[in-house]
Amino acid sequence: MTRSESEIRLLSTSAILGYGFPEASLAAGMARAPHMIGVDGGSVDPGPYYLGAGRPFCSVMAIRRDLRLMLRAAIGAGIPMVIGTCGGSGGAPHLALTAQLVREIAHEEGLHFRMALIEAEPARDDLLARAAAGRIHPLAGLPPLSSETIRKATRIVGMMGPEPFIEALDNGAQVVLAGRASDPAPWVAACTRAGLPPAPAWYAGKMLECGATPSIPKGHDCLMVTVREDHVDCEPMNPIRRCTPLSIANHSLHENSSPIHHIEPGGMLDTSDCRFDALSDRSVRISGMRWNPASQYTVKLEGVELAGHRALCICGTRDPMLIDRIDTFIAEVRDIVREKAEAFGATPDRYILTFRKYGLDGVMGEREPKRDATPHELGFIIEVVAGTQEVATAVLGIARTNMLHTDFPGRLCREGNMAFPFSPSDLEAGAVYRFSVYHVAEVDHPREFFPITYEEL
Template sequence: MSAFSRLAADWPGTDAPLRVLAASGQLGLGIPKAAFDAGIARAPHVIAADMGSIDPGPHYLGSGKMAAAPSMVRRDLAMVLRAARDLDVPLLIGSSGTAGAAPHLAEVAALLRSVAAELGLAFRLATIAADMPRDMVQAAEHANRLAPIGPITAQIAPSTHIVGQMGQRPFANALAAGADVILAGRACDTAPFAVVPVLLGYPKGPAVHMAKILECTSLCCEPGGRDAMLATLSGDGFSLESMNPSRAATPLSVAAHALYEQSDPTCVFEPEGHVDLSAARYTALDARCVHVSGAVWHDSAQPSVKVEAARPVGHRVAILAGVADPGFIAASSEILSAVCDLVAEMIPQTQDAPWTLQFRRYGIDGVLDWPTPPTTTPREVFLFGECIAPDLETARAVAAAARQHLLHWGFDGRLCTGGNLAFPITPPELDAGPAYAFSLYHIMQLDTWDALDALFPVTLHDIEKDRP
């Protein structure tokens, strides 16, 4: 009998308090131990964690590599796995390995097996793949069933990995199959947190609203952080409390979290439907704990899945340099443009070997353009140059040429010909490896719910003691 089966068999009903512990806002980047231990001491009925996102950029989806160090992933997995098995409660992890594609899921599963062998644990593991069949996505595009979410143009053929973002249904299928521990590929952030409450009969609106806030752990608190967070559902609402006593969940801080990653703070869309938060209520229970209610769930009439992909665009070399000369800083826009033009003359681009070179001036427009030029220029500016070319040799050649001409470029008022730039490290050109760009960020419409379930197959693995 699985951990979830035992929980469901003995559950007294939705008036009973159901405790869900969010262990980490992104598992593998370090779980603060004191707060996690405090959460475990509260005897949660479910432990869940999100592990991924596309926020770190297209590199991880394109390359199949994790953003987190394997040693840290292993540490965090050991903490949550030991706790879940000691308590005999379900452990659910979404978006394994950052981007949730096949290589990410396989690497995290291997680390989990290693941890289980070291700890001498036995349990049933479910892995849920999120890789989308390329021909299906292409067919959806041809049938006008692939709609862009933003400005990214679909480029399916060159994509290295294509994933779909699963909702609660695949997690529910895995729990029904007897899984104690679930490692899922790319998943909605809410899915691993909301599925057990929904299966136990708690209203779906509050359960998904809880999950939307809980998946970021204590980010919704004052001050915000990444410590473990405990949600307690009862009836048609839930309470939230950070397991770090220095953080407070207030009505304002929790309500404000509805703005996080949402274009509409009153509506949270999921593959199976959406949550309406227009009537949500936030009430302080004490100085550190908030009760939330009022969310309403609406089922979707037609199933759909968000698909994500990344494609290789070449090799990246970065240039790092600082500038403190006021004349160079004042003329930097013209200088950088002139240097880029000169390098293009020396290393001509061809149709078969295109390259790009761009600079960001941190202190002026590295993050955002100034709406109007400042009356006083910064005392120092950091230059970040980036060349992306078909191969490492070309990228290095372009970057080195640009660096050298910037170093000695003449400008009005220059006091010394020895050099315009200060390099924090040498060589100042860094090999940043293969470069990727997002090639899908679209909604794919499906015909049936069975078709949606088929996209996220569940595989069961019986993990036995002392068997890595």
């Protein structure tokens, strides 16, 4: 049932499920009698692989540890435990993995509760029809979403807002596990059900989604946020950390193209008039936020498709004569690879060969502004992406061999140019995915992409 309260206390355990948190911080948070405990389950930050492969971003061992502690705390206190973007990416296999871990822990610990699972993979036929009707729009300069892109995608998820969480909680679920969700959405749901307005609810969610990251020193730890009608109070639960007006204001800038306008499902959080007032040396009150509802509710879509298979090799050199002519040397190696790979049928259109030069421009590539420094050593990651693992591994082998043995003027070492830290030197990294869907879909109802199932444990 919906309740009306003057405040709601929300405890976030960490930035992502599986990052870990101190048990003492969890205990300190539970001593404050929170109304809900939760954690964000994932992020798009690690790239497209985890969504495409259906694998979790964090290890299963680490996820299980965090889940066990959170379940004990929540069920023991009789409060909800809510997790969005389960398994790292929020696809069907990620949600299934997290749910199975919860079932196993519940059996081992003798815990009993109602669990809701909220799926986040829209039906392909629905997306095809919606795209054909002009109800899906591109983001970030991408082209319109074509039927071919929808069909080729390995997996497409929709980013839910708070509405599916509200429905699950209203239907008596004490544990709510969701697929891909806006990071603040579970917290907004709790605030909405408590009768609080959307502006402080969304601001609270922006703080809670990253655990104690809004504090200093930053770390993966527990954060308590108290939400009231016109303000939000933030305090880390670990005594070594503290929230300051600067740390909170700094955190509120993250993951947005605008420092003050935060686009979310159903509207925009405007922080342009926010005040940050220290309540103590460890806690901060934020006020002045505004919520502007959107005229059309949209759901962000994220999708990936298979881009090939990867093989890579790590090596390094300390030869000053080679370092002085490294760009010419790599160009010569490229030419040799092209010729030798063509001999066994791997023409240049069948692979992408990349040399990353760490110590020179390995991080920024062509954008590196410091070009006048001469390093005393260079590390290389040689990468090949091709349509099959066989071709990627074969081309990499040619590249690695010729990085090692290609001659150059003034060369003194006749055995090899490179040092290799590993044997085998060539590593098969498997499937490579790329983002292919980054669009928003118009919906008639915020819950229509997100079916919910319930089970009693």
